[in-house]
Amino acid sequence: MLGLTACVGATERSDFEAEIRRRGGGVTxxxxxxxxxxxxxxxxxxxxxxxxLSIAPADRVVVLxxxxxxxxxxxxxxxxxNGGLGEPEPVQISAADDLDARSFRVSDIxxxxxxxxxxxxxxxxxxxxxxxxxxxxxxRRDNDPVLTVQVSSPRSEGTAIFDATGELLAAVPT
Amino acid sequence: MSGGGSRTPLRxxxxxxxxxxxxxxxxxTTVIWPGEAKxxxxxxxxxxxxxAYVVSDTYSSGPGETSTNFxxxxxxxxxxxxxxxxxxxxxxxxxxxxxxxxLVIALFVVRARIRRLRERQAVTPPTDxxxxxxxxxxxxxxxxxxxxxxxxxSINDAVPRDEIS
Numbered sequence: 424m425l426g427l428t429a430c431v432g433a434t435e436r437s438d439f440e441a442e443i444r445r446r447g448g449g450v451t452x453x454x455x456x457x458x459x460x461x462x463x464x465x466x467x468x469x470x471x472x473x474x475x476l477s478i479a480p481a482d483r484v485v486v487l488x489x490x491x492x493x494x495x496x497x498x499x500x501x502x503x504x505n506g507g508l509g510e511p512e513p514v515q516i517s518a519a520d521d522l523d524a525r526s527f528r529v530s531d532i533x534x535x536x537x538x539x540x541x542x543x544x545x546x547x548x549x550x551x552x553x554x555x556x557x558x559x560x561x562x563r564r565d566n567d568p569v570l571t572v573q574v575s576s577p578r579s580e581g582t583a584i585f586d587a588t589g590e591l592l593a594a595v596p597t
Numbered sequence: 598m599s600g601g602g603s604r605t606p607l608r609x610x611x612x613x614x615x616x617x618x619x620x621x622x623x624x625x626t627t628v629i630w631p632g633e634a635k636x637x638x639x640x641x642x643x644x645x646x647x648x649a650y651v652v653s654d655t656y657s658s659g660p661g662e663t664s665t666n667f668x669x670x671x672x673x674x675x676x677x678x679x680x681x682x683x684x685x686x687x688x689x690x691x692x693x694x695x696x697x698x699x700l701v702i703a704l705f706v707v708r709a710r711i712r713r714l715r716e717r718q719a720v721t722p723p724t725d726x727x728x729x730x731x732x733x734x735x736x737x738x739x740x741x742x743x744x745x746x747x748x749x750x751s752i753n754d755a756v757p758r759d760e761i762s
């Protein structure tokens with residue numbers, strides 16, 4: 424029996440992940456659009472308010488820190504895996520935190536509606552060989568929401584910063 | 598007439614044995630050839646994620662032991678992928694194996710029936726009652742010896758002794 428376990432036609436996990444990276448890292452808009460739709464249904468609001476949105480495209484994991492639409496000092500973390508939406512977990516915040524300054528609405532970042540283009544621009548900005556998008560996250564720059572894209576390759580990595588419309592602001596190799 | 602009543606349990610048993618055998622065979626074939634599940638890509642994968650991959654995860658399950666899990670993914674051109682799991686692919690592989698085996702069994706059954714039909718046709722006796730002319734004496738006739746009338750063994754017996762003068 425041991426001799427028969429040839430596993431013909433199967434791919435090792437490491438080879439599969441390498442193939443995902445070779446194809447670009449798995450960045451598609453539905454990675455985030457599906458969880459956002461579920462969030463809207465969960466909260467009963469059309470345009471939820473977020474403090475953080477972080478995407479790991481290869482693992483299909485999205486983390487969202489969301490302001491409670493009713494109790495706006497309450498922040499909950501939702502983790503989405505493979506398009507689903509997990510149960511919310513409370514996030515500790517400081518009493519001095521200015522949530523209004525840190526929060527943004529999904530509609531404030533139109534670039535979230537075309538992540539493919541965002542990923543392509545980030546990869547093109549560096550020109551690394553065999554590069555892929557490792558992570559995408561939101562942030563603030565001069566009080567404006569921005570998107571930060573981590574680009575990696577076997578020999579280099581860098582960070583590309585885009586404004587809310589998807590225009591490249593900076594590309595910084597690390 | 599008890600023929601139909603006794604056949605039904607046998608048929609049920611035959612179906613159960615067949616299904617069990619196909620399931621066990623599929624469990625073995627998926628260990629040896631897990632890539633067979635990729636044949637189900639047209640059914641389990643959508644147009645946005647058309648490429649099927651069967652990914653193996655091998656881990657240590659104890660001292661000197663390793664276990665392997667299989668997961669099927671449907672992958673799109675940008676590396677986006679859907680986790681299909683292994684239960685549905687295994688069911689699909691079982692269905693494929695079942696159809697193939699059923700077709701092979703049906704082929705053998707049909708061949709056997711055709712052979713039996715031909716043998717029955719060959720055994721049926723001819724319908725003509727008249728025997729051929731040189732086939733020997735027919736029933737009810739007495740054998741002759743050297744052209745002598747029946748009952749005469751030799752020419753000496755042709756005429757009784759007391760009549761010879």
